[in-house]
Amino acid sequence: MKTDELVQLTKELIQINSINPWLIPSEAGETELASHIANWLKCLPLEVNLEEVEGGRCNLIARLPGSGGGKSLCLYAHLDTVGCELWKDRAFSPRLENDRLYGLGAADDKGHCAIAMLVIKSLVEHASPLRGDVWLALLMDEEGTSSGTMHFVEHHRPDATLVLEPAGLGNIVITHQGFGWLDIIVKGRAAHGCAPEKGIDAIVHMAEVITRLHRLDREVFASSPHPLNDKTVFHTSLISGGTDYATYPAECILGIEIGTQPGETIANRVAEIEDIFRQVENLHPDFQGEVRVKLARDPFEACGHEDLWAILSAEVERVIGRPAKAVGENAWGDAALFQQAGIPTLMLGAYGENFHAPDEWVAIPELIQLGEILESTILKFCS
Numbered sequence: 617m618k619t620d621e622l623v624q625l626t627k628e629l630i631q632i633n634s635i636n637p638w639l640i641p642s643e644a645g646e647t648e649l650a651s652h653i654a655n656w657l658k659c660l661p662l663e664v665n666l667e668e669v670e671g672g673r674c675n676l677i678a679r680l681p682g683s684g685g686g687k688s689l690c691l692y693a694h695l696d697t698v699g700c701e702l703w704k705d706r707a708f709s710p711r712l713e714n715d716r717l718y719g720l721g722a723a724d725d726k727g728h729c730a731i732a733m734l735v736i737k738s739l740v741e742h743a744s745p746l747r748g749d750v751w752l753a754l755l756m757d758e759e760g761t762s763s764g765t766m767h768f769v770e771h772h773r774p775d776a777t778l779v780l781e782p783a784g785l786g787n788i789v790i791t792h793q794g795f796g797w798l799d800i801i802v803k804g805r806a807a808h809g810c811a812p813e814k815g816i817d818a819i820v821h822m823a824e825v826i827t828r829l830h831r832l833d834r835e836v837f838a839s840s841p842h843p844l845n846d847k848t849v850f851h852t853s854l855i856s857g858g859t860d861y862a863t864y865p866a867e868c869i870l871g872i873e874i875g876t877q878p879g880e881t882i883a884n885r886v887a888e889i890e891d892i893f894r895q896v897e898n899l900h901p902d903f904q905g906e907v908r909v910k911l912a913r914d915p916f917e918a919c920g921h922e923d924l925w926a927i928l929s930a931e932v933e934r935v936i937g938r939p940a941k942a943v944g945e946n947a948w949g950d951a952a953l954f955q956q957a958g959i960p961t962l963m964l965g966a967y968g969e970n971f972h973a974p975d976e977w978v979a980i981p982e983l984i985q986l987g988e989i990l991e992s993t994i995l996k997f998c999s
Contacts (some may be wrong), residue, residue, distance in 0.1 A: 638760030686747025723968025815864025844944025847876030
């Protein structure tokens with residue numbers, strides 16, 4: 617891979633706004649970026665398709681057909697980014713400083729889109745024909761509800777997938793947490809602020825819930841972390857309640873993010889919260905609480921990946937000069953959806969920083985090394 621070519625292509629991708637409209641409804645999404653990449657790929661002997669998923673938003677899917685009889689491998693990266701309100705003056709103006717390329721999505725995930733594109737190009741131009749198919753899946757909506765990946769696994773079935781995310785070269789992710797976005801609704805009773813015998817303070821009752829959630833996080837989650845995925849994620853995110861200073865609040869709503877570990881589902885977390893409700897009700901018999909799951913995704917644990925691991929880990933060690941390390945993540949990713957569909961999946965990628973924050977960057981030398989690892993892995997896995 618040529619460094620100049622990688623830098624130029626990544627800059628092109630960064631300059632195209634693909635902010636996820638599920639996060640920020642006024643944004644246009646991934647359509648322009650997907651079309652740009654389709655045009656870039658059209659000169660190669662690939663099957664290239666823009667598959668509409670919802671509302672005009674598309675997945676970009678390309679396939680380099682094999683001659684038959686070999687295993688197929690999919691390279692995945694996502695097209696969408698989060699917003700850039702805190703640095704919109706420079707988010708779409710990529711800049712290279714030393715070995716770091718800065719810009720919105722540089723690491724998460726446009727640098728990985730670019731290196732995957734260049735790997736496919738190199739295979740077409742330099743490699744002998746493979747028996748197995750090579751897939752390029754650049755998908756929409758990873759930063760939202762992952763509708764792009766869900767659509768892909770419903771319609772396509774490669775033999776294995778490599779998810780490209782900024783994990784830091786040398787790390788191969790074999791597990792990560794699931795998560796839930798939950799609303800906790802506590803009901804009170806509106807009344808004049810000077811009539812405590814008539815009012816029920818929903819905010820006070822919510823405070824009891826929050827105190828116990830914090831205790832669950834501190835005493836249970838923190839004391840028994842997963843060996844690879846670390847402590848189960850928990851934080852309060854949003855809160856609202858009340859109508860005015862002079863009235864008892866009739867309702868308080870708390871939004872939280874909470875994790876799940878392999879072997880768990882969001883039902884485990886809901887049961888713990890409902891147990892907290894019973895504890896509060898023992899103190900306040902007039903307590904009323906409800907949990908609503910807004911969005912939940914199960915954890916990822918690699919399965920059936922042994923052949924891919926053997927090749928990939930050997931290529932990582934060959935390129936970077938040290939053994940690959942099997943790691944976990946406390947964040948969620950689309951790897952879980954591929955694995956749940958029965959597609960053996962591993963995740964790796966180049967190092968970067970400031971994901972979802974101003975001045976995101978990716979390490980260009982690691983992207984170059986990643987390209988070498990991916991190409992050699994494909995040549996062996998799909999031969």
